[in-house]
Amino acid sequence: xxxxxxxxxxxxxxxxxxxxxxxxxxxxxxxxxxxxxxxxxxxxxxxxxxxxxxxxxxxxxxxxxxxxxxxxxxxxxxxxxxxxxxxxxxxxxxxxxxxxxxxxxxxxxxxxxxxxxxxxxxxxxxxxxxxxxxxxxxxxxxxxxxxxxxxxxxxxxxxxxxxxxxxxxxxxxxxxxxxxxxxxxxxxxxxxxxxxxxxxxxxxxxxxxxxxxxxxxxxxxxxxxxxxxxxxxxxxxxxxxxxxxxxxxxxxxxxxxxxxxxxxxxxxxxxxxxxxxxxxxxxxxxxxxxxxxxxxxxxxxxxxxxxxxxxxxxxxxxxxxxxxxxxxxxxxxxxxxxxxxxxxxxxxxxxxxxxxxxxxxxxxxxxxxxxxxxxxxxxxxxxxxxxxxxxxxxxxxxxxxxxxxxxxxxxxxxxxxxxxxxxxxxxxxxxxxxxxxxxxxxxxxxxxxxxxxxxxxxxxxxxxxxxxxxxxxxxxxxxxxx
Numbered sequence: 001x002x003x004x005x006x007x008x009x010x011x012x013x014x015x016x017x018x019x020x021x022x023x024x025x026x027x028x029x030x031x032x033x034x035x036x037x038x039x040x041x042x043x044x045x046x047x048x049x050x051x052x053x054x055x056x057x058x059x060x061x062x063x064x065x066x067x068x069x070x071x072x073x074x075x076x077x078x079x080x081x082x083x084x085x086x087x088x089x090x091x092x093x094x095x096x097x098x099x100x101x102x103x104x105x106x107x108x109x110x111x112x113x114x115x116x117x118x119x120x121x122x123x124x125x126x127x128x129x130x131x132x133x134x135x136x137x138x139x140x141x142x143x144x145x146x147x148x149x150x151x152x153x154x155x156x157x158x159x160x161x162x163x164x165x166x167x168x169x170x171x172x173x174x175x176x177x178x179x180x181x182x183x184x185x186x187x188x189x190x191x192x193x194x195x196x197x198x199x200x201x202x203x204x205x206x207x208x209x210x211x212x213x214x215x216x217x218x219x220x221x222x223x224x225x226x227x228x229x230x231x232x233x234x235x236x237x238x239x240x241x242x243x244x245x246x247x248x249x250x251x252x253x254x255x256x257x258x259x260x261x262x263x264x265x266x267x268x269x270x271x272x273x274x275x276x277x278x279x280x281x282x283x284x285x286x287x288x289x290x291x292x293x294x295x296x297x298x299x300x301x302x303x304x305x306x307x308x309x310x311x312x313x314x315x316x317x318x319x320x321x322x323x324x325x326x327x328x329x330x331x332x333x334x335x336x337x338x339x340x341x342x343x344x345x346x347x348x349x350x351x352x353x354x355x356x357x358x359x360x361x362x363x364x365x366x367x368x369x370x371x372x373x374x375x376x377x378x379x380x381x382x383x384x385x386x387x388x389x390x391x392x393x394x395x396x397x398x399x400x401x402x403x404x405x406x407x408x409x410x411x412x413x414x415x416x417x418x419x420x421x422x423x424x425x426x427x428x429x430x431x432x433x434x435x436x437x438x439x440x441x442x443x444x445x446x447x448x449x450x451x452x453x454x455x456x457x458x459x460x461x462x463x464x465x466x467x468x469x470x471x472x473x474x475x476x477x478x479x480x481x482x
Contacts (some may be wrong), residue, residue, distance in 0.1 A: 022141075022199060022201070023141040023142050025199050026137065026138075026141050026199060026200060026201070027138065027141075027142075027150060027153065027154065028195075029192065029195045029196050029199050029200060030093075030134045030137055030138060030154065030157075030196075030200075031153075031154060031156070031157035032157070032188070032191065032192040032195065032196075033093060033096075033097050033130055033134075033192040033193075033196055034130065034131075034134055034154070034157045034158065034161075035157045035158070035160060035161040035164075035188065035192075036097075036100055036127075036130070036161070036185055036188055036189055036192070037100075037127050037130065037131060037158075037161065038157075038158045038159075038160075038161025038165060038321075039161040039164055039165045039168075039184065039185065039188070040104070040123065040127075040165070040182070040185055041066070041069075041161075041165070041416075042161065042164075042165025042169065042295070042317070042321070043165040043168065043169030043181045043182075043184070044065060044066055044069075044169075044181075045066065045165075045295050045296065045299055045317070046165065046169045046170050046173075046299055046313055046314045046317060047169050047170070047173045047178045047181050048062055048065060048066070048299065049062075049299060049300060049303050049313075050173050050178045051065065051113070051116070051178050054177075054178060055112060055113040055116075057113045061113055062113070063230075063420065063424055064117050064230075065113070065116060065117060065120055066120075066296075066420055067226075067230055067417060067420060067421070068117045068118075068120045068121050068124065069120040069121070069123055069124040069127070070124065070226075070413050070416050070417040070420070071124070071222075071223060071226050071227070071417055072120075072121050072123075072124025072125055072127075072128065073124045073127050073128045073131060073409070073413040074222050074223075074226060074410060074413040074414045074417055075128075075218075075219040075223045076124075076125060076128040076219060077128040077131055077132045077406045077409040077410050077413060078132075078215070078218055078266065078267060078403070078406050078407065078410050079128075079210070079215040079218070079219065079266065079406075080092055080096075080128050080129045080132035080133070080406060081132040081133065081136070081402045081403045081404075081405055081406020081407070081409070082210060082211070082215070082266045082267075082402065082403055082406070083132075083210060083402075084132055084133040084136060084402035084405075084406070085136075085207075085399070085400065085401070085402035085403060086207060086208060086209070086210060088202050088203060089133040089136055089137050089140075089200075089203045089402060090137075090196075090200040090201065090202050090203065091202075092129050092132060092133050093129065093130055093133050093134070093137070093196060093200065094193065094196055094197060094200070095126075095129055096126045096127065096128070096129025096130035096131075096132075097126075097130060097189055097192055097193040097196060098126075098193055099122070099125060099126030099129065100123060100126035100127060100130065100185065100189055101185060101186055101189035101190060101193065102122075102126075103119055103120075103122040103123035103125075103126055104123065104182050104183070104185035104186060104189065105182075105183070105186060106119040106122065107119045107120065107123060107182040108179045108180070108182040108183050109179070110179075128409070128413075131406070131409040131412070131413070132402065132405060132406035132409050133402055133405055133406070134154065134405065135151070135154075135389065135393055135401070135404075135405035135408060135409075136203070136401035136402045136404070136405035136406075137200070137203060138150050138151065138154055139393045139396070139401050139405070140203050140398075140401060141201070141203070144394065145336065146336065147336065147390050147393065147394060148332045148333060148334070148335035148336040148340070148386060148387060148390040149329070149332050149333040149336055150332070151332050151386050151389045151390050151393070152328050152329040152330070152331055152332015152333055152335070152386035153329050153332065155324070155328040155329070155332065155382070155385055155386050155389075156325055156328060156329055158321075158324075159321045159322070159324040159325035159328060159382070160321075160325060161321075165314075165321075167314045167315050167318050168181075168184060168314070169181040169184075170312070170313055170314025170315065171314065172184065208264040209264060210266070211258070211259075211262050211264055211265055211266040213258050213262075214255060214258045214259050214262060214265055214266035214267065215266055217251045217252075217254045217255035217258060218251075218255050218266065218267070220247060220248070220251035221248050221249075221251035221252040221255055222248075222410075222414065223248075224244045224245065224247040224248030224251060225244075225245070225248040226414070226417050226418070226421070227244050228241050228244035228245045228248060229417075229418060229421040229425075230421050230424075231244065232425070256269065266403070267403055267407070268400060268403070271396070271397075271400065271403075271404070274395045275473065275474045276391045276392060276394070276395040276474050277392050277395040277396065277404065278474070279470045279471070279473045279474035280344075280388050280389075280391045280392040280395070280470075280471075280474055281392060281407055281408065281411050282411075282467075282470045283344060283348065283384075283388055283467040283468075283470035283471045283474070284385075284388055284389070284392070284408060284411040284412065284415065284467075285411040285412075285414060285415040285418075286348075286415065286463045286464070286466045286467035286470065287348055287351065287381070287384055287385070287388075287415065287463070287464065287467045288411065288412050288414075288415025288416050288419060289415045289416075289418050289419040289422065289460070289463040290351055290352075290355060290419065290460040290461070290463040290464040290467070291351075291377075291381060291415075291416070291419060291460075292415065292416045292417075292418075292419025292420050292423070293355070293419045293420075293422060293423045293456055293457065293459060293460035293463070294320070294354075294355065294358065294374070294377055294457070294460055295317070295320070296419065296420045296423045296424070297423050297427070297453050297456045297457065298316075298317060298358070298370065298374070299313050299317060300449075300453075301361075301370070301449070301450070301453045302316055302317075302367070302370065304446065304449050305363075305365075305446050305449065305450055306365075306366075306367060306370075312367070316367050316370060316371050316374070317374070319371040319372070319374040319375050319378065320374040320375070320377060320378040320381075321378065322375075322378065323374070323375045323376075323377075323378030323379050323381075323382065324378045324379075324381050324382040324385075325382070326379075326382065327378075327379050327382030327383055328382040328385060328386050329386075331343055331347070331382055331383045331384075331385075331386050331387055332386030332387065332390065334387075335386060335387035335390050335391075336390075340387035340388065340390055340391040341387075341391070341471055341472070341474060343383055343384070343387040344383075344384050344387050344388045344391070344468075344471035345468050345471045345472055346380075346383055346384075347380045347381065347382070347383030347384025347385070347387075347388075348380065348384050348464050348465070348467040348468035348471060349380070349464075349465075349468050350376065350377075350379055350380025350383065351377055351380035351381055351384065351464035351467070352380075352461045352462075352464035352465045352468065353376060353380070353461075354373060354374070354376040354377030354378075354379075354380055354464075355377065355457050355458070355460035355461035355464055356457070356458070356461045357373040357376060357377075358370070358373045358374075358377070358457040358460075359454045359455075359457035359458045359461065360454070361373065361450075361454075363446075363447065363450055380464070384467070384471075388471065389408060391474070392404065392407075392408060393405070393408075419460070419463070422456075422459055422463075423456045423459070423460075426452065426455050426456040426459055427452045427453070427456060429452075429455075430451060430452035430455050431448055431449055431451070431452035432445075432448060
């Protein structure tokens, strides 16, 4: 099979080389719907220590609150991307918004940590739908000459959500309890659903049927891998971990066999022959791993070494997304005019430096010393993401935009999940379990926790450096298949 661009599909009424006539309104709607996921993710990271105390749970159990959400997204986002190509991106996006609102209400009523984890699975199911298709929608309704600028603007919605979430979640948790933090999704979600139902056009990719066998084996491979990583960091390489890895490996092999023979595969394997797509996706995976090392470790660092409450933790954590927000639109616009690889390399290199600075944070550091290091990391992230996404989407054939959009969503969620797991594994390796279970630390315990946090940040720096290497390998500006 070849990945050469197919003949253009019939244009939508009013669409063409200049883009869809309502493209700016569509961008606003997609951004409003997309903002829910980052708000929820950043809120949960900030209030996680509070939830842990509320349910008298261990750090290992609390880690499943973000893990269950991310694991579900990672397992299903590719499937929903292909369904978007088949059924239409509008239908998938609307279903995801409705489901996310309902699942958020359930999270706010959870009677125990196991119930909360179960409701987070439902939230992840809905989030996989909303995450799978936005880049496909925007790539279709905007001309290629504006792709970098539009994806940079779109990244603002993620940054705004990440910026709002920590301060808003911390304030709500401090004033009304952690349950109120989930309720913020309801008014935003209802508004996004109403506007999306009115404005989103009915866009589709390649017609056909869903490759159920491919979808099932891909989900099993991802779920097995991520579950194995999570179990290994808590208990080492046990027979259960070995069995999960075996399931993941067998499922992955079966998935590759099915996709190579299917007349309508869920994911065309020859897409990965395009270096901008394959190495750009890998760079995104590694960048998100470094991000979620930072966002998982830092709230615990602030709480346990600075005795910061949820409100103050949220305020300090806002420094990271605000810096992404300030940089991403300009980096995206610049990528329409210069080589995207150079921007991506520069961005991930700055991220590596930011993680290194966090690893070197001195004992007894004040909040401002953590905040400016988060700003450095955020600037690097903002420089990297939009140009990298533009390169990947520009390399995608038009009829497979939904799948490639969901592939970026998969790299995002798998990277986030592996980042959380890697951070947890490092903490468990270098910090005594008694220290991790303690809410209030003695001076010696504080030093032990800080040492473990430094090792975790160092791991984040390695992930970011590898992302820079991948960006270097995929040099050159891709030609759009759309």
